[in-house]
Amino acid sequence: MGNTDGLWRLQEHLQALTIDELRIANWQRQNEGVKESKQTKPPKPMIRPGQGRGRDKNSPERIAKRKAALARAAERRRALAHGEIR
Template sequence: MGVYIRQFPPRARTRIAIGDTDGLWSLQEHLQALTVDELRIANWQRANEGVKPSKQSKPPKPMARPGQGRGRDKNSPERIAKRKAALARAAERRRALAGGEIT
């Protein structure tokens, strides 16, 4: 079935619905993103010309492209669930301290 779905056009709703984002951008869009990345790097180089390395700004990050992992998502469902659990534990601990259960 997966082979059959991969034969669909890149922007087919079925491919997008199953999370296949490899074909969302055409070659032209990828080339435009590459051009933007190169321009950002060139501007960064010119802005930091003659500046001490310790005073230079950080180099620009490339544009995110479909199908490429962007690392950890700050608002991923797992991270949100862990944060809520930690907040609940902290609230429970504060209640226990206020009630004298923990000294």
């Protein structure tokens, strides 16, 4: 499901929505008549593009942002050490 560029067309979004709704319906039937404290957790929705649950931690964009932040921090420490910033 999905394109290689990470973008989904309408068809993929509708398919994911259908799967989410079916999973919720099955969860509701599974927990019918069960005390709330004993019910299983509701299903999580399918991951959509741009919503990685921790899976995108090492994406090229995140790595670039992390490197830039580390470079800014190093520059600030250098400037503090040389008295350029107080």
